[in-house]
């Protein structure tokens with residue numbers, strides 16, 4: 197489905213420039229783009245040395261905005277490749293006057309360009325596209341090529357929290373985490389059964405839960 201480009205998108209993105217980094221991907225080759233260095237200075241960006249957590253594929257930003265409001269002593273960087281979607285997240289953070297969130301409009305592949313090695317405490321992967329078709333495994337955000345890259349961004353012992361409604365993707369991810377030497381701290385096939393009051397329900401999670409689908413969660417330690 198083609199998405200209608202939001203009106204005045206460029207102006208709206210520019211108006212949020214203080215909390216948004218837009219990737220300059222003149223070079224469409226992701227490997228080259230990732231090798232460039234434009235590391236964000238978290239101290240400057242947030243004005244403090246609080247821990248930093250990363251959400252990859254933040255969509256419209258409900259999750260990261262709620263989490264940031266709950267935890268003002270933690271900084272959050274949220275990444276989303278589709279600017280049309282991301283604009284809603286960025287404008288929401290602005291409207292809520294959140295000081296501890298920064299956004300990057302970029303593909304996950306390019307993150308090493310912006311994020312210094314060993315600086316991230318936790319990574320959230322919420323309802324990443326499961327990409328079930330044959331030949332698409334390498335694009336999944338829990339493919340070993342991503343998990344190995346995330347490890348370079350994470351501090352020693354940093355964690356990845358993944359939620360999905362897709363059983364096959366859950367099993368693929370478990371294998372992938374194990375193959376890459378992550379320690380599985382939690383594997384849950386029905387998040388509702390945990391009654392976790394800390395859980396923040398994302399846009400996709402609400403939709404799938406309302407449909408009666410199970411929500412799977414993995415917590416893995418680097």
Ligand SMILES: C[S@@+](CC[C@H](N)C(=O)[O-])C[C@H]1O[C@@H](n2cnc3c(N)ncnc32)[C@H](O)[C@@H]1O
Pocket residue numbers: 252253254255256275276277278281302303304305322323324325398399400401
């Ligand atoms: C199914 S949506 C989930 C959105 C949100 N996390 C939620 O739970 O409601 C997946 C999001 O990840 C984004 N995404 C997919 N692949 C990505 C990549 N390689 N880099 C950054 N974002 C990506 C998509 O554009 C989409 O907005």
